[in-house]
Structures are given as structure tokens and as C-alpha cells.
Amino acid sequence: MYKCLIIDDEELARTLLDGYVKKLDFLELCGSFESPLDAMVTLKKETIDVIFLDIQMPDLKGTDFAKLIPAHTKIIFTTAYSDYAIQGFELDALDYLLKPITFERFLKAVNKLKSGTIQLPKPKSEYITVKSGYDLHKIKLEDIIYIESDSEYVVFHLNGRKIMSYQSLKSLEKTLPTSLFLRVHRSYIVNTHKVTGLKSRDLLLNDIMIPVSDSYYDTVKSQLF
Numbered sequence: 001m002y003k004c005l006i007i008d009d010e011e012l013a014r015t016l017l018d019g020y021v022k023k024l025d026f027l028e029l030c031g032s033f034e035s036p037l038d039a040m041v042t043l044k045k046e047t048i049d050v051i052f053l054d055i056q057m058p059d060l061k062g063t064d065f066a067k068l069i070p071a072h073t074k075i076i077f078t079t080a081y082s083d084y085a086i087q088g089f090e091l092d093a094l095d096y097l098l099k100p101i102t103f104e105r106f107l108k109a110v111n112k113l114k115s116g117t118i119q120l121p122k123p124k125s126e127y128i129t130v131k132s133g134y135d136l137h138k139i140k141l142e143d144i145i146y147i148e149s150d151s152e153y154v155v156f157h158l159n160g161r162k163i164m165s166y167q168s169l170k171s172l173e174k175t176l177p178t179s180l181f182l183r184v185h186r187s188y189i190v191n192t193h194k195v196t197g198l199k200s201r202d203l204l205l206n207d208i209m210i211p212v213s214d215s216y217y218d219t220v221k222s223q224l225f
Contacts (some may be wrong), residue, residue, distance in 0.1 A: 002050055006204060017101070052076050055081065100221065127140055145190075198224070
């Protein structure tokens with residue numbers, strides 16, 4: 001188990017990273033802070049293995065704060081600016097993540113904590129088995145464009161066909177790999193590999209438009225764009 005801190009003056013960035021950390025059983029979040037100065041107390045009390053550290057912050061730049069932390073604590077910089085990349089690696093940073101940070105890129109960075117011994121999680125299978133009436137359908141995950149809730153059923157929209165199954169979107173969401181699927185609305189889950197754009201509050205999957213609800217909008221922007 002690796003103990004970690006999140007330090008970023010943007011609340012949305014902290015929330016996103018917090019969600020990513022909670023998905024991994026080998027990371028333990030010991031604190032999330034708006035300012036590096038607020039994190040100093042925790043650093044004195046706890047042995048922290050890695051800090052997800054923003055660079056441009058009002059109180060103290062992340063690159064300056066990195067010089068103050070214990071040598072054993074690793075740094076993964078998280079920033080919207082590529083200008084600091086060289087300086088970041090001169091500080092022996094474990095990785096340098098450019099915002100918006102996807103979950104896949106986050107995984108690649110934390111995988112370096114054990115020099116490759118922690119493997120990136122993969123879906124249990126490339127397929128999902130779906131019951132529709134008395135029939136069973138073996139669907140390749142990559143063939144799913146999006147999934148739509150329809151009362152007590154869900155509809156799998158594939159290339160040229162649809163399959164309806166008696167189950168809830170909420171229960172289905174728990175079984176799908178987060179590396180490939182994202183909930184964007186109370187009634188829709190999309191295949192992130194099929195996303196081609198965002199037009200106002202509609203997600204584009206080529207010529208298909210999927211509404212994005214207010215509660216999911218920030219997550220959609222940060223993870224997909």
C-alpha cells in the first residue's frame with residue numbers, strides 16, 4: 001500500500017484525482033490539500049510515498065515545494081502547462097501529467113512506483129455476455145457504441161444492431177471496465193473510444209449525439225478532452 005497526498009489549488013482537479021486514487025487498492029489517500037503549506041503538517045506526521053502535485057499555485061509553486069519534501073517521497077506533477085516538464089524531471093519527478101488527466105495516463109504514472117511490478121488493470125475479458133429474453137449474446141466490448149437505459153431495461157447500441165437486456169444501468173456500470181466506458185447521463189453510458197467531440201451539452205459519437213447531464217459534465221470534460 002502506497003500512502004499519497006493530492007495538492008492542487010483547483011477543486012475539480014482534486015476531486016478527479018481523488019476518484020482515481022480510490023479506484024486502486026494499492027493507493028491510500030492521506031490528504032487532499034488546496035495549498036502546499038497546508039500539507040506540511042501531514043508530511044511531518046505521516047510517511048508519504050507519493051504526492052500528486054500541481055505546479056502553478058498561489059502560495060508556493062509545486063516545483064519549489066518539491067525541494068522541501070523528504071527525499072523518499074516521490075513526486076508526480078499534475079499541471080496544465082508543459083513548460084515546466086524539464087524542470088520537473090530535473091527534480092527527479094516520478095512522472096509529469098498534463099491536464100486533463102485521463103485514468104489510463106494516471107495508471108501509467110502510478111505503475112512506476114514499483115518499477116513495473118504493479119501491472120495496469122485490464123478488463124477481465126474482451127467480451128460481455130448479455131441475456132436478452134431466452135437468448136445469450138456474447139458482445140465484444142469494443143463493438144458497443146453506447147448503452148441506453150429504457151425503463152427496467154438497457155439497450156446496447158452496436159454497429160448496425162441493438163440488444164435489449166433486463167437489468168439496470170447502475171448495476172451494469174459496475175461490471176464494465178472504466179478504462180473503456182464512462183457514465184455521462186443517468187440514462188447513458190458511452191464507449192470512450194467512440195467519442196469524437198463535445199458540442200455544447202451533447203457528446204458526439206460520429207453522427208450520434210448523446211446528452212451530457214450537469215452532474216457528469218465536468219467529469220466528461222476532464223477525462224475525455
